[in-house]
């Protein structure tokens with residue numbers, strides 16, 4: 001038995017034990033054992049944390065942007081210094097292998113690097129002489145207290161997408177991380193404090209629906225950035241906006257990889273194996289659907305995929321030889337396996353069955369072997385819904401138009417990829433496909449931090465993306481000042497609307 005830890009809230013710069021008497025189990029997915037208990041906040045505990053953030057925010061907003069950027073620079077350094085410890089902690093709560101955990105931290109750190117440019121990003125616009133003696137200028141101001149509600153699958157990157165930009169803009173943040181792997185978000189908040197962020201400006205409050213509802217209904221919360229599954233995203237968006245808050249709510253995904261007959265199939269197979277099975281398929285930008293175009297392409301693809309899949313052996317997440325680790329929970333393992341059975345019942349061909357995989361010495365871990373389906377069709381529920389596990393589904397298409405229509409007509413529209421050597425076909429596809437992020441010969445087209453991340457359709461509710469300038473826009477409000485300092489002859493004239501002169 002592993003010794004159990006208590007995971008507390010982090011409020012006003014301190015570890016604060018929960019008072020609700022309610023706790024969530026934090027598992028080690030490698031062993032199936034509960035390794036920690038996380039406090040689940042009540043509405044009142046959440047309200048108290050929000051009041052602390054509200055009190056701390058004005059002084060933080062008054063710190064000039066260059067000094068706020070210095071805190072971000074320092075935090076980035078601390079992330080690098082603590083990379084190994086953070087990655088290990090992340091790996092044993094989430095189950096992704098340590099190399100993936102480092103990637104999770106690295107991608108978040110890139111948003112922190114972006115946030116280091118905040119003095120430049122917050123510069124407003126200025127028009128001299130919009131009328132006689134009249135200048136017009138705009139400024140971006142923080143919103144106040146904002147909330148970040150995050151999923152289990154990127155416990156470092158996604159909190160940093162949100163608090164990196166929100167804090168740099170001068171807001172205070174309530175971070176409500178996933179209760180499944182809450183330790184890394186707390187460590188990040190501790191490191192922000194060490195980097196020089198004042199107490200109370202970044203608070204981590206753990207919890208479930210009760211804590212989320214307390215955020216959605218609290219008057220002092222001005223904006224909510226959410227990432228999670230689509231039904232919850234839609235709920236957060238609806239209730240948050242009904243309470244007149246600004247909300248961006250990213251949801252689930254089912255991304256397609258279109259493989260043209262002229263694609264470099266060896267490259268495609270390497271990319272597909274990494275993007276369909278990496279991190280046990282628990283990535284919103286994974287490629288769980290392969291769409292080979294033309295009969296010959298599908299058969300060649302499968303022939304090349306099979307030996308690669310055979311070599312793909314899951315293992316303990318801290319084992320450097322593991323292809324990928326366990327999924328996050330027993331419930332999630334059961335869900336993924338039920339989708340595999342659904343695919344079989346719906347008539348798809350299960351070529352590789354990952355069910356029943358057991359890791360010697362870790363028989364109670366939440367491991368699932370890789371699965372491969374062929375002849376999946378668009379009318380199958382197992383295709384229409386997100387599985388979020390190590391399962392690759394092949395849907396055969398006769399031509400590019402048919403392949404593009406699959407991605408365009410799917411309920412989710414997070415990412416899509418096309419593999420081809422034909423630039424014109426790729427260009428047309430990227431332009432026309434009804435999906436928010438497109439990869440051309442890039443399997444996981446997650447945009448770099450200074451661009452912006454966001455899907456379409458049921459993959460995102462609200463109209464603003466994460467990070468990049470969209471993030472700055474989301475976490476600030478714009479004020480426009482029209483000022484008149486008349487002199488000379490102009491001083492004697494009555495004010496007239498500048499556009500009339």
Ligand code: NAD
Pocket residue numbers: 149150151152153154176177178179207208209212213227228229230232233250251252253283284386388414455459
């Ligand atoms: P989830 O929806 O279960 O949880 C997300 C957050 O919502 C957590 O903080 C959780 O505590 C909270 N929550 C859960 N149930 C709630 C309820 N009934 N009411 C209010 N709040 C509730 O998602 P998850 O399982 O943690 O994460 C996986 C999902 O996130 C997948 O669907 C994945 O595609 C999606 N995801 C999307 C993106 C994206 O950018 N589009 C990125 C990563 C993950």
